[in-house]
Amino acid sequence: MKNSQHTISLLVCNRPGALIRIALVFARRGFNIDSLVVSESKDPHYSRMNIVATGEAKTLQLMLNQLNKLIDVVHAKDYSDTDVIQKEIALIKVGCTDENRTSILQIADAFKCRNVDISDSTMTFQVTGKSSKIDAVRKMFEPYHVLEIVRTGKILMARGDEETA
Amino acid sequence: MSNTGRTAADVMIDIIHQQGVDYIFGLPGGAAIPMFDALVQSPIELVLTRHEQGAAHMADGYARASGKPGVVLVTSGPGATNTITGLLTAHMDSVPIVVICGQQTTGNLGLDTFQEADISGITFPLVKHSYLVKNPQDLPRITKEAFHIASTGRPGPVIIDLPKDVSSTIIDDDIDTSFTIPGYINDPEPNPEDIAQAAAMISRSTKPVLMLGHGAIISGAQKEIAEIVEKMQIPVVNTLLGKGIFPETHELNLGMPGMHGTAYANKALINADLIISVGARWDDRIAGNPDKFCPDALKIHIDIDPAEINKSIQVDCAIIGDARKVLDKMYSLLKPADTEKWLRQVARWKRDYPLKYKKEGKLKAQHVIEEMAQLAGPDAIITTDVGQHQMWAAQFCLTEKPNQWISSGGAGTMGFGFPSAIGAQLAHKDKTVVTVVGDGGFQMTLCELATAFNLKLPIKILLINNNYLGMVRQWQSMFYENRLSGVDLVGNPDFVRLASAYGCKGFRLKRSADVKKVLTAAMEYNDGPCIIDAEVAQQDDVFPMVPAGATLDNMLLEPPKHKLEKPEGST
Numbered sequence: 001m002k003n004s005q006h007t008i009s010l011l012v013c014n015r016p017g018a019l020i021r022i023a024l025v026f027a028r029r030g031f032n033i034d035s036l037v038v039s040e041s042k043d044p045h046y047s048r049m050n051i052v053a054t055g056e057a058k059t060l061q062l063m064l065n066q067l068n069k070l071i072d073v074v075h076a077k078d079y080s081d082t083d084v085i086q087k088e089i090a091l092i093k094v095g096c097t098d099e100n101r102t103s104i105l106q107i108a109d110a111f112k113c114r115n116v117d118i119s120d121s122t123m124t125f126q127v128t129g130k131s132s133k134i135d136a137v138r139k140m141f142e143p144y145h146v147l148e149i150v151r152t153g154k155i156l157m158a159r160g161d162e163e164t165a
Numbered sequence: 166m167s168n169t170g171r172t173a174a175d176v177m178i179d180i181i182h183q184q185g186v187d188y189i190f191g192l193p194g195g196a197a198i199p200m201f202d203a204l205v206q207s208p209i210e211l212v213l214t215r216h217e218q219g220a221a222h223m224a225d226g227y228a229r230a231s232g233k234p235g236v237v238l239v240t241s242g243p244g245a246t247n248t249i250t251g252l253l254t255a256h257m258d259s260v261p262i263v264v265i266c267g268q269q270t271t272g273n274l275g276l277d278t279f280q281e282a283d284i285s286g287i288t289f290p291l292v293k294h295s296y297l298v299k300n301p302q303d304l305p306r307i308t309k310e311a312f313h314i315a316s317t318g319r320p321g322p323v324i325i326d327l328p329k330d331v332s333s334t335i336i337d338d339d340i341d342t343s344f345t346i347p348g349y350i351n352d353p354e355p356n357p358e359d360i361a362q363a364a365a366m367i368s369r370s371t372k373p374v375l376m377l378g379h380g381a382i383i384s385g386a387q388k389e390i391a392e393i394v395e396k397m398q399i400p401v402v403n404t405l406l407g408k409g410i411f412p413e414t415h416e417l418n419l420g421m422p423g424m425h426g427t428a429y430a431n432k433a434l435i436n437a438d439l440i441i442s443v444g445a446r447w448d449d450r451i452a453g454n455p456d457k458f459c460p461d462a463l464k465i466h467i468d469i470d471p472a473e474i475n476k477s478i479q480v481d482c483a484i485i486g487d488a489r490k491v492l493d494k495m496y497s498l499l500k501p502a503d504t505e506k507w508l509r510q511v512a513r514w515k516r517d518y519p520l521k522y523k524k525e526g527k528l529k530a531q532h533v534i535e536e537m538a539q540l541a542g543p544d545a546i547i548t549t550d551v552g553q554h555q556m557w558a559a560q561f562c563l564t565e566k567p568n569q570w571i572s573s574g575g576a577g578t579m580g581f582g583f584p585s586a587i588g589a590q591l592a593h594k595d596k597t598v599v600t601v602v603g604d605g606g607f608q609m610t611l612c613e614l615a616t617a618f619n620l621k622l623p624i625k626i627l628l629i630n631n632n633y634l635g636m637v638r639q640w641q642s643m644f645y646e647n648r649l650s651g652v653d654l655v656g657n658p659d660f661v662r663l664a665s666a667y668g669c670k671g672f673r674l675k676r677s678a679d680v681k682k683v684l685t686a687a688m689e690y691n692d693g694p695c696i697i698d699a700e701v702a703q704q705d706d707v708f709p710m711v712p713a714g715a716t717l718d719n720m721l722l723e724p725p726k727h728k729l730e731k732p733e734g735s736t
Binding site for chain 2: 012013016017020021024028061062065066068069070071072073074075
């Protein structure tokens with residue numbers, strides 16, 4: 001069975017325990033959660049969750065059914081193959097010397113990274129965009145000394161009039 | 166805002182009474198005292214059990230027999246954790262129970278304080294929903310929500326985790342208890358196109374089988390099913406939990422299919438061109454290897470729970486909705502197909518492969534069970550424990566009406582039978598209640614003899630005593646070269662003397678010739694519970710048998726003459 005990565009959006013009641021119930025469905029079905037974003041929605045009674053997870057495609061529909069069955073979940077939908085607005089932010093801290101500082105800045109500039117912190121031996125960049133862009137930036141920085149990376153996880157929103165599930 | 170000095174616990178017990186609840190099953194402890202205090206003034210009768218597991222199974226049996234939610238009240242920590250097996254049992258079999266657990270005070274949560282257990286956390290995978298109540302003003306609404314969620318849609322257990330400071334707070338008596346649950350659809354509207362498609366498939370089929378499960382019973386689809394069977398002349402199989410939705414005495418009923426089902430039910434499934442599941446979830450005890458289950462048959466699945474569709478078996482047509490409503494809408498779309506030849510074939514199988522056992526020689530469990538079922542009559546409620554006796558009871562107790570057969574199916578919970586009979590007897594005081602148990606399972610919850618004795622419930626405990634954990638012994642004998650390990654129940658008590666120690670009546674049954682006499686005497690004893698200790702043949706195995714994970718055509722009708730491979734299925 002082949003594993004693939006899926007992007008799932010959920011609207012859930014803002015209650016204690018909701019996150020655990022959701023995480024248990026992923027764990028039970030053998031899905032590994034790659035990233036998870038939870039935030040209050042427009043209506044504070046509800047939270048919006050964006051989950052990127054890896055597992056069997058065949059299991060995904062069964063898992064969505066299980067998620068939708070949870071009393072706290074209003075809806076859960078797979079957005080993997082849908083054209084939606086997708087963004088992620090990462091902070092990447094790169095070790096640098098006087099010699100390579102310029103070339104690192106050139107890469108950062110090419111990807112429109114914002115330099116948010118600088119010291120005599122490090123530079124920290126903020127990268128915004130699709131997850132694939134962040135992967136690309138990271139790859140370009142790899143030959144240098146990447147000291148730390150942290151990512152917010154993918155957030156998504158339906159385009160135009162359509163309401164995100 | 167006003168209050169009349171009533172605690173949140175008082176108000177909750179009132180609301181529970183308004184839900185039509187007559188009994189609460191439970192056992193107190195420090196954290197639950199506010200609720201037990203509220204019961205003093207309440208018309209609800211407390212059934213004090215000897216163990217919390219018993220309370221959960223009693224509530225379960227009560228719910229299955231009455232169709233109303235069963236209620237459990239226990240304390241925090243071990244009181245709450247003792248209900249977990251009962252929660253699993255109810256969850257697996259879609260039974261509405263509401264379990265109220267006392268809890269440490271809110272300020273003490275998470276500090277490993279006395280009798281603290283994170284019961285909401287422990288039970289997430291076992292419940293339909295759960296509440297940890299932090300604000301006393303929420304409790305009236307939560308109580309109503311809990312009953313609504315437990316008893317509607319696909320029913321299931323709900324727990325309310327209730328800290329003592331919350332339950333003992335004086336609350337306003339004019340709290341708004343209305344609720345909306347936006348994430349919960351309890352009565353999905355079936356899609357007319359799906360119904361039309363299914364009706365067309367059934368109208369075309371010349372070799373259909375209708376497979377009826379617990380969902381059909383829960384939805385109350387008895388009349389609709391009878392009408393469709395009559396109109397379409399379809400043979401019927403029922404799952405272990407579907408027993409009674411269509412009379413097992415009817416000529417078109419083939420009984421239970423699957424691992425220990427009848428040969429004719431299994432042959433019908435194997436040869437069918439269409440299998441229509443109504444509220445049955447293609448459980449692994451029936452499907453065996455799901456990838457190879459009846460590959461040539463088209464499959465229709467009617468279920469109120471969308472998460473069951475294509476879970477184990479890929480189906481050709483799915484209808485999401487309440488079985489009764491779906492079948493009611495489908496009836497007029499059905500056009501009878503020619504099933505005559507098929508029915509003749511099915512009748513031949515039924516004639517050629519009957520369930521059988523020998524009445525001569527050592528006392529046979531099947532003989533005792535069959536005789537008991539006949540003496541008890543078609544209106545009796547039969548509950549079972551789990552194991553060989555359960556399968557024999559499923560085979561030989563022909564059930565004619567819904568809610569008269571109560572057994573732990575999905576969870577296979579040993580210890581379920583006797584306490585569930587207490588719940589069933591309280592739900593129907595006028596009915597004969599028999600519980601068929603084994604010597605293994607009965608000993609897991611037999612302390613409830615005291616509960617049944619106190620209530621003077623005339624439950625007939627038919628103890629199929631072979632001094633073994635017989636089902637495991639059967640597997641070890643068939644698949645593990647008879648290397649018996651951990652199955653010999655040496656040290657069993659004298660159950661007749663045990664009965665008398667509890668003030669109950671005991672009957673000894675050892676010889677085939679005495680079956681009728683002893684069982685008749687037991688049926689006539691109505692002063693309280695009685696145990697019939699039937700010392701049956703020790704080495705008998707349940708047949709037919711389909712090894713776990715195999716296809717139905719690998720069914721064994723009698724003990725195999727050659728060594729068998731270890732089954733592929735898990736258990």
